[in-house]
Amino acid sequence: MRDGKHPSGRAVLPHARHLRVRRGGKTAVSGNVSETRFVIAGGGIAGTTAAEELRKRLPDAQITLVSEEFHPLYSRVLIPHYLQGKVPRERVFLKKAAWYAQNRIEWLAGTFAQALDTKNAFVTLSDGRELEYDKLLIATGGQPRPADLEGRNVCHMQTVDDADHILKLLDEASYPSPLEGEGMGEVGREPRGVVYGGGFIACEFVDLFASRALPIEVRLRGDRFFSSSLDGASWEMLRTKLESSGVTLVTNCATSPLERGSMRGSVPADSAAIVGLGLGLEAELSWIREGGVEVGQGVKANEYLETNAPNVWTAGDVAEFFDLSVGRQRMVGSWMNAQMQGRCVAANMAGERQPFCLVSSFATQLLGTPITFVGDVMREKADETKVLGDAATGIVQLFGRKGKLVGATLVGTATARQAATTLIKEGRLITDFSLK
Numbered sequence: 001m002r003d004g005k006h007p008s009g010r011a012v013l014p015h016a017r018h019l020r021v022r023r024g025g026k027t028a029v030s031g032n033v034s035e036t037r038f039v040i041a042g043g044g045i046a047g048t049t050a051a052e053e054l055r056k057r058l059p060d061a062q063i064t065l066v067s068e069e070f071h072p073l074y075s076r077v078l079i080p081h082y083l084q085g086k087v088p089r090e091r092v093f094l095k096k097a098a099w100y101a102q103n104r105i106e107w108l109a110g111t112f113a114q115a116l117d118t119k120n121a122f123v124t125l126s127d128g129r130e131l132e133y134d135k136l137l138i139a140t141g142g143q144p145r146p147a148d149l150e151g152r153n154v155c156h157m158q159t160v161d162d163a164d165h166i167l168k169l170l171d172e173a174s175y176p177s178p179l180e181g182e183g184m185g186e187v188g189r190e191p192r193g194v195v196y197g198g199g200f201i202a203c204e205f206v207d208l209f210a211s212r213a214l215p216i217e218v219r220l221r222g223d224r225f226f227s228s229s230l231d232g233a234s235w236e237m238l239r240t241k242l243e244s245s246g247v248t249l250v251t252n253c254a255t256s257p258l259e260r261g262s263m264r265g266s267v268p269a270d271s272a273a274i275v276g277l278g279l280g281l282e283a284e285l286s287w288i289r290e291g292g293v294e295v296g297q298g299v300k301a302n303e304y305l306e307t308n309a310p311n312v313w314t315a316g317d318v319a320e321f322f323d324l325s326v327g328r329q330r331m332v333g334s335w336m337n338a339q340m341q342g343r344c345v346a347a348n349m350a351g352e353r354q355p356f357c358l359v360s361s362f363a364t365q366l367l368g369t370p371i372t373f374v375g376d377v378m379r380e381k382a383d384e385t386k387v388l389g390d391a392a393t394g395i396v397q398l399f400g401r402k403g404k405l406v407g408a409t410l411v412g413t414a415t416a417r418q419a420a421t422t423l424i425k426e427g428r429l430i431t432d433f434s435l436k
Helices: 045-057 076-083 097-102 160-172 200-211 232-244 286-290 335-349 417-425
Strands: 037-041 062-067 105-109 113-117 122-125 130-132 135-138 192-196 216-219 248-250 273-277 299-301 312-314 319-323 328-331 361-366 369-375 384-390 394-401 404-411
Touching (some): 037 045, 045 062, 045 105, 045 335, 097 105, 135 335, 192 200, 200 273, 200 361, 232 248, 232 394, 299 312, 312 335, 361 417, 369 417, 404 417
Parallel strands (some): 037 062, 037 135, 062 105, 135 312, 192 216, 192 273, 299 319
Antiparallel strands (some): 113 122, 122 130, 319 328, 369 404, 384 394, 394 404
16 A cells, blocks of 8 residues: 555545444354454455355354445456356346345445554554454455556456446447457557456457457567466467467567566557556555564465464465465465355354365466466476477476475366366375376
């Protein structure tokens, strides 16, 4: 948080202790959680799942869900499908606004936590209110990494509002839709799409622009998509697909906004380009750190999703937890991981003792080529890698640590996904994997 601004751009208020909201009921004691005051910071899939699970377990508990967005819960996984017209907008939403009241969950929409006092057990909200808690869950997710680019044609693809804006830009420019055939948009303006980044969201932007028959340029800081994970053969397969589809690749781009501060400029309002930013997410951690919670890249937690602070847990994209499935501390930014962590952390906050263990996976496609990541696919964290297959059948890259299989990337095939998941879950050796 800098200069009184949240990463979203919204102004925040200074601490206002006279606005503290005191809840009725007794402070929870060991063995009696029925009247516990639960505060959940973050209204995404992890936070909302946790609230729902807590309500099932504790009918009389007080549950407050602080959500930066004004929308009820929706599926971010469905946003690319909405953008391409595969699902209507209403199907993106998973909850209705009435659901929160029906489940006696206090839903504070359009606000967010900006300060934390773990000693006195309260959080300060962006509107100045202070909420006391008995148990706190930090599930605030991440914000898109900033780029020094300005202009209304510069887009993220994180929220449903982002998606609405992208569609508006496409419609305003009269870009061709898949059903309308090719066109030139406004007179004298050739439509095109420019994508910054080489991760999953960048893939979605490429597919979206391709569905509108737009000329596409992709700008990368490094030499490939998924540069921290993909081997040379897998990237060559993707590069060939991109270039054969007419996509212009600019690699080792010195002016890529992936390096903060390295690109400054603007995209004029009359520019024909729609610029899609797929630079990944970063967590806003200053208020959490200042509250006494240990942080690294995310909020540090053990396998029970407990932080170092008493009665404070974390879940979802912001959590840097000890991943039992691969044996190290890490962050996982996937929908399934966040949902399952929401369930697990609710059980632990309700008094159970459940370790979180899930072999994470991500799947997408790039111009029809399937891409799947399973487990821990950071090349720098592996002490051995092994590449199997070829461009004709698909390429599988295995990641090993101390002889055990901890991760796999699959490009051009998805048939080995379950096998890799099972071997990682069972703690098997990298040599136990076979494509046969």
